[in-house]
Amino acid sequence: MAYFEEVIVAEIVNHKCDVCSDRNTRCCKGCFEEDDKSIFIGLTEEELYFLTDGKQQIKYNPGETIVKQNTSSTFVVCIREGLAKVYVEGIKGKNSIVRLISKHDFVTGGGLFNGNIQKFTISAVTPVVCCLIDSSKLVKLFAENNQFAVEMLRFHIKQNNYLLNKLVNQTQKYMPGRVADTLLYLKNEIFEDSQFTIPLTRQELAEMSNMTKESFVRILQEFKSSGFIKTKGNEFLILNESALLSISKNG
């Protein structure tokens, strides 16, 4: 975990974007509009402008820390390019990766309206370009746009459900079930393809599944010899999703 100690050398891509002066050419438009699931979908033109005006768009290299647990910040993070991991730095150096985030994903911290202390660390897995929006802007929008407030709440309730579900999965399932969960998560939520190349080490995959890397590898091996998956280095191919689903459900 040497990279946690690395100095952050963030390159500010556009502190204030002057390439794009109106909404249509606004460089970070994609962050907010392309995705139906976006929280920002209900915002008017002016509100969106208010939100994106002067926001920082930053580039991070693999391994760099975007948000550091237990530090104070008032930013909300919105990923524009690349893959990052959201994880909790737990007991005795153990990490638990909570989720992976990529294009259009949005992370509001544990500190939002709540003391501004981050409850998790976010770090770049691949090169990441992301937007940092000051949370005070969100509060202003609440006053103006009721729909936006509801969307924000909906988003957090979904996240609550996700965590609740993860809590049960991680505590009640045996290791094969948890490995199956991780594989299905990667296939269905992150890559949306049975074949994918993961820019994560086995150690990190194990941290997603809450086990040691040795245990993870062993179970992966069992899945391979059962013909459920194929792997070659970081290339994964899911051959029998229903088998994995059944292992996941069974526990």
Added chain:
Amino acid sequence: MAYFEEVIVAEIVNHKCDVCSDRNTRCCKGCFEEDDKSIFIGLTEEELYFLTDGKQQIKYNPGETIVKQNTSSTFVVCIREGLAKVYVEGIKGKNSIVRLISKHDFVTGGGLFNGNIQKFTISAVTPVVCCLIDSSKLVKLFAENNQFAVEMLRFHIKQNNYLLNKLVNQTQKYMPGRVADTLLYLKNEIFEDSQFTIPLTRQELAEMSNMTKESFVRILQEFKSSGFIKTKGNEFLILNESALLSISKNG
């Protein structure tokens, strides 16, 4: 777990309260005002009236189900009297108790603004009187009262942090750490006293700590012989909180 199958025989205490016609004598005033931490603190007189007008105040007997996981409901629950448990019915009949709720506690479900399907079960541990508020009223208030929207969001973010923390504690700690957590939770969050009598069985305490009741009992025994606690039936006395804290932190 026989009580999960029990028929709900809910007695409607006051469907519409006519004992109290103004705010000061309003029977359920206590639900919303006495506690500084209340989400409803920012509401005006009229808004509070709007919220509490016509709400159902229901009485449940021990073991009865207030909200059932995977069913649809549009209610938000506010406890007025008694103790209830919020738990997830997991894999192979295993339950995980997520939190206990008592007077003034507020539970918004996984279904709020999100399909209305409950993600957990709430059942009465002691006799419970609680208020069921229709969630559509909350949306209306969002439009009128910006502060309320922020409070709702803050509440959910806190809950997120709680779950995140619980996820790490439950997956990274050994059993003694988890038992210590449960005892400290009961002392500090629920009873606010080193001495308390728990209306929960060892089975349920184990479900709070994500282990079998046998394991829970054994560790309780170890804590007793180490002089950290005393127990007699359901009476608990915490003698050495700092020892428990150290066990909790150490893992």
Added chain:
DNA sequence: CGCAGCTAAATTTATATCAACCACCTCTGT
């Protein structure tokens, strides 16, 4: 008395740890 919940010990299973080994890079010096 009989039941439900609690306790205790035994056995079995799940999981982590430790240690060795391998495969593949990357660097470096010639």
Added chain:
DNA sequence: ACAGAGGTGGTTGATATAAATTTAGCTGCG
């Protein structure tokens, strides 16, 4: 260019430890 050194991450097996399960006996209470 290329051989060798050293590093990193991946895999495997042996062993130790943690925890669940099983079983049985206990206790207090209606």
